[in-house]
Amino acid sequence: MEHRPIRRHAARAHSHPFAARTFALLSALALAALLWLAAGAASAQVFDAREFTLDNELTVVVVENDRAPVATQLLMYKAGAMDEAPGKSGVAHVLEHMMFKGTREVGPGEFSALVSRHGGRDNAFTGHDYTGYFQTVAADRLEMVMRLEADRMRNLLLAPEHFEPELQVVLEERNQRVENEPAALLNEQAAPALYFNHPYGRPIIGWRHELSALTLPDLQAYYDAFYAPNNAVLVIVGDVEFAQVREWAMTYYGPIAPSEIAPRPGWREPPHLADRTVALRDERVRQPSWSLRKIAPSYGTDGAVPQVYALQILMDIVGGGPTSRLYRALVVEDALAVSAGGWYSANDRGPGTIGAYALPAEGRSLDEVEAAVRAVLQDVIENGVTEDEVARAVRRLQDSAATARDSLMGPAQVIARGLTIGLSLEEIETWPERIGAVTPDQVNEAARAVLGAQGEVTTRLLPAAETAALQTSEEPS
């Protein structure tokens, strides 16, 4: 299961001003959910996907779903923020923005305009591991967007007059996501503490000073290095026929010559021995929070090994939702916290992460919730989880796979992301079986080996010192 942000639990307690209009918000919310999607949503023949590879090594996957006369195209490059040159943080994401600024054949902004004019929607996203571009259109417009997407894989025109304002847009995006959000600022500062060596320590959006100094040649260099059919995965989901998709893929993507992709550093973390604490005080903080984070195995670093599945089960039991051990102990039984949970992220090219968090209730301190979270984790490490807990978690995770086809973007995201981080389609499709094969002993062994490992980061988000003295007297000042 992927870690979801802290706000997941908070959201259930206070409603958005438009909460009544559930119907109207669904698509937006579904999209939001998908972008934080657990590859956990994947199952045995979860998707019934079919795959082929073009001569230029572009991997293409097709999932047929004829519920509505609609299709989604997702093209994902196996390059993201972690592949940026030192000193150039943010370049992958700025390039993603500039991918909408035109090619020799398609004018600036014309890509989105065309999609929109044909009743479609498009967007793009950048992560540490990958960069993705997607459109959802009437199925009879799929050919058009395949042609357009293939065109900008090779023919992008980067012009200064579009770059200057777009860089300002991204700086505003950074303001909105990071500078205006104390919790996001803390996360950004905690990342370099968690990763001694791996570029995951750098923010996807870029450090402000590096982001604002980016140039068009920086973008061009990244584009030339990584945007190529042999460094991408194409997933088509919807009311389509496999043979037709293959024909269009050959027509539009087929002629693009592969590039030589320089070998990338095999980033590994050295042993983590020291414990680090990252604390941020900010006058805007009204709700303090505490978290514990460790690096962990992932699909990318360890492959589809049993321990990675065991950890998904472990953290579902320990921290997944309102019946998890952490929520029960801290929020229900002891009323220490308004929210508590844990997560495990396996879907990474680099190291995975495992962790837990708690938001203290009014009048409770971070030290109190920290002690309580540690007690729950220590109990799991020492005494393990029960067979019954494992059986329930396995069924729950497997059940989640049965609904994985209930959208178009969901399957596209899970498959593209899985392939990008190095899983095979077979490994993605057989996720439920692999979850089902995990034994309680493996879960407990994983708890000892990973949760019990040396070296961790704790984060503390606190109000500014003056008010903190009133609210959390036990905090070190």
Add this chain to the structure above:
Amino acid sequence: MRPIALLRAPLLAALSVAFGALAVVAGPAGAVEVERVESDRGVVAWLVRDETVPVTAIEFTFEEAGAVLDPAGKPGVANMLSGLLDEGAGDLDSQAFQQRLNDRSISLSFSAGRTDFSGSLYTLNRYRDEAVDLLRLALHEARFDEEPVARIRRQIEAGIRREATDPGALASEALMKTLFADHPYGRPVEGTLESVGAITAADLKAFQAAGLTRDRLHIGVVGAIAPEALKPILDAVFADLPESGPRPDVPAVEIDGPGGVVVIDQPVPQSTVLFAQRGLPIDHPDYYAAMVLNHMLGGGSFESTLVQEIRVKRGLAYSVYSFLHPMEKAALLRGGLATENARVGESIDLVRRVFADFQQDGVAPEKIADAKTYITGSYPLRFTNTSAIAGQLVAMQRYGFGIDYIDRRNSYVEAVTEEQVNRLAAELLTPEALTLVVVGRPDGVAATLPTPDGVGG
């Protein structure tokens, strides 16, 4: 906790199409067949049979049982009730109830909005009987035990405290209070620290009995289920609800300003700006023209004028949008943006100028044509997810659109003319009447309106 990914276009832009969602239309190609199912005891649901995924979704809304029905002086009861219906019912205490949901991967949730109270059930078909039983328990035998009541109260209070420094939440609260003052729409849906602290289990039960009644219920069902199988479910879950209950006293309001700017000081580098003016009610003959107009103004695509002028050309904001917000008794045209403090004045001037240009010069015919193509062409995109389809069915009933609405919807958009859009732009858009709220430390933007009492408090 690395962010998974950054999006090129903000999700806010997608939210901004809020009522655009109603514009969804099945074109002939969409062929979604809606059946009206009436149970033996007279409970009505609209059903779409769909076997794509082995699940059933039941979405339902109790109209006018949202925050507008909160007792006088006690805002937040509807919201708190929505957090407690799934926290223990019948013989099951909170943890036992949640465990049953969790063990069967059943999603059951409730939410209270300003106007309506809604519920949502999503289950694999193999657990449908148990899911329906849990929903029935939640609606009829919720326990309101001391522990969950105290816990949900703590969580809501924590949320209210958090929002006291959240720019978006602050701006939204200030905007509604400025526009609506003492009107029910000016009250916070979540309540206040004082009011939430005072809500009792008796308040919750009284609200439930008064608000969750059959006469205000609209149900949408999607899944592999035959009408005959659905009927006993409808009876079991909904037939024994009270027949009717009191309606809230919400006077109709004509929004007419106040034009001007509220500034709320917050130590942030980027200001959040929200703006609003009069909109159109959802049953207005020009509503579809307003949808077309809003799409061109700031309605969620990169081609809108606000996005082009403020984001694409000048790089002033990552997020800028407008949307129609027709409530039962008042209709708004709303929008927002976020920009660094130094550029707030310039951005606000641009918003006013775009409104004025639309008002005075109208819109080029090809833009109107493009907007109509988008609104009609994107119809089927709404029908790719079980719960979303069920939500459409609820909305169609809630607003009296008729069971064949999906087949008719595109024709309403097609019928919108250039003259109609330009007339509407001239009549509706009034830049001088825009009410703006700025949260941040904007350079050179002076408040011309007072900060409403209690905002952020």
